Amino acid sequence: MFLSDGIVQIPFAPIALVGTAVAFIIGFQSNAAYGRIWEARQIWGAIVNSSRTFGMMVQDYVNNDHTRNPLSEEAIHNEVKAITYRHIAWLTALRYAMRESKPWEYVMKERTNKEWAGKIYVPEFHTSFNEAVQPYLSDKEIRYLENKANKQTAILYLQSHHLRELKERGLIWEFSFLELENVIEELFTHQGKSERIKNFPYTRQFASILHYFTWIFIFTLPIAIVGQFHELGIKLSERLHGAEHWFLWLAVPFSVIVMWIFHTMNRIGRVGENPFEGSANDVPISAISRGIEIDLRQNLGEQEVPKPFEIKNNTQM
Numbered sequence: 001m002f003l004s005d006g007i008v009q010i011p012f013a014p015i016a017l018v019g020t021a022v023a024f025i026i027g028f029q030s031n032a033a034y035g036r037i038w039e040a041r042q043i044w045g046a047i048v049n050s051s052r053t054f055g056m057m058v059q060d061y062v063n064n065d066h067t068r069n070p071l072s073e074e075a076i077h078n079e080v081k082a083i084t085y086r087h088i089a090w091l092t093a094l095r096y097a098m099r100e101s102k103p104w105e106y107v108m109k110e111r112t113n114k115e116w117a118g119k120i121y122v123p124e125f126h127t128s129f130n131e132a133v134q135p136y137l138s139d140k141e142i143r144y145l146e147n148k149a150n151k152q153t154a155i156l157y158l159q160s161h162h163l164r165e166l167k168e169r170g171l172i173w174e175f176s177f178l179e180l181e182n183v184i185e186e187l188f189t190h191q192g193k194s195e196r197i198k199n200f201p202y203t204r205q206f207a208s209i210l211h212y213f214t215w216i217f218i219f220t221l222p223i224a225i226v227g228q229f230h231e232l233g234i235k236l237s238e239r240l241h242g243a244e245h246w247f248l249w250l251a252v253p254f255s256v257i258v259m260w261i262f263h264t265m266n267r268i269g270r271v272g273e274n275p276f277e278g279s280a281n282d283v284p285i286s287a288i289s290r291g292i293e294i295d296l297r298q299n300l301g302e303q304e305v306p307k308p309f310e311i312k313n314n315t316q317m
Contacts (some may be wrong), residue, residue, distance in 0.1 A: 001144045018177040018217050025210045033272030035198055040275040040283045042195045045222075048292055049092075050190060051087065054183045055296045058083045065172030072244060075299075079166065084296050086159050089136035093145075093152040094191055096132070098276035098285055099124035101135070104201040121280045121312040125285045152191055160184055194276075202273040214266045220257040230233040271291070 062080050066072040067150050071079075092304055099122065123132075129151075134142070160181065167177040233285040275283045297305045 015217065015220050017191060018213065018220070019045060022210070022213045022217050022262060023214065026262070026269060029210055029269035030265065030272075032202060033269045035282075036202065037272050037283060039276045040194065040197050043190055043197075044283060044285055044288050047091075047187070047190045048288060049193075050183060051292045052208070052295060053301060054087060054187070055084055056178070057176070057183065059299070061172055061176035062166060063171065064265075066173050069169070071171065076171070079171065082160060082299060084300060085136040086141075088293045088296065089133050089141075090152055090155040090159070090187070091292060092133050092136065093129070093155055094194065095285045095289050096124050096129045097150070097152055097226065098194060099278055100198075102198070102201070102274070104274075119312065120280050121310045123309050125278065140163070153188075156187060156191075158185055162316050172185055175242045198274075210269075214262055217262060218259045221259060222251065224256075225255050226251045230297075 056081050056248050097311045145154055163177060166172045167174060234256055271279055271281050286309050294305050
């Protein structure tokens with residue numbers, strides 16, 4: 001650092017090197033964050049497909065073709081409805097698990113983002129899990145879930161037990177039972193992938209280094225840029241008298257623009273690290289789950305189905 005004409009300056013080359021390093025790390029963070037968001041969206045897209053397949057199979061595979069004690073059409077419909085509703089309960093349990101707060105999730109805990117939290121509607125933050133799952137499970141099943149840490153897994157266990165019972169009663173053919181179990185295995189796979197993203201954060205060493213490097217760059221950039229504009233002003237004064245005095249002030253808006261760009265790119269990467277946190281940039285798992293529920297219940301022949309979740313400030317969760 002040195003003084004020139006009363007102006008505090010530092011060489012620009014070291015700051016440029018720091019800026020280059022920060023730009024590389026920001027690019028890496030942005031790619032990693034987008035990768036996590038895109039993978040989460042692919043997982044929940046696969047859940048949509050598997051859910052539709054499961055609903056179709058249950059309706060077609062549960063019948064009297066291989067049973068010695070045939071049931072009425074109404075009784076069969078009730079069995080199909082119980083399985084379908086239990087699947088909706090699994091979707092509900094999974095989305096609630098994805099919305100649970102983790103220590104490393106900080107975006108919605110920041111003061112500025114707390115203001116945004118009141119402007120969007122996250123269903124899991126306004127309705128308790130027991131209240132949300134109540135319409136889809138029996139009292140016995142709800143009591144079964146009470147002491148289970150991973151409720152979505154417990155629901156799939158209940159689903160498999162019910163299918164086995166129907167198979168033993170001859171209401172599901174053995175080959176059909178295996179097909180349905182394969183779909184449940186797919187659901188376990190989708191659930192595990194979603195839980196992996198939720199429970200394993202973006203590596204903190206990269207996030208911490210980027211945070212510190214960005215602020216070092218932001219604080220030192222104006223001191224380095226002012227010298228560059230001062231030198232340019234001196235050269236310009238050869239043609240335009242007094243330019244060294246007013247041209248120097250252009251360093252202020254230029255510094256602000258560059259600092260804003262780096263700080264904004266840093267924040268864009270940060271808000272994308274956790275795609276289930278509950279921010280406006282999340283994967284819309286609530287809307288996806290409700291969409292699956294509407295499809296399944298309409299295909300059961302129900303006329304009264306729930307409406308899609310509220311879209312608030314052009315944001316659907």
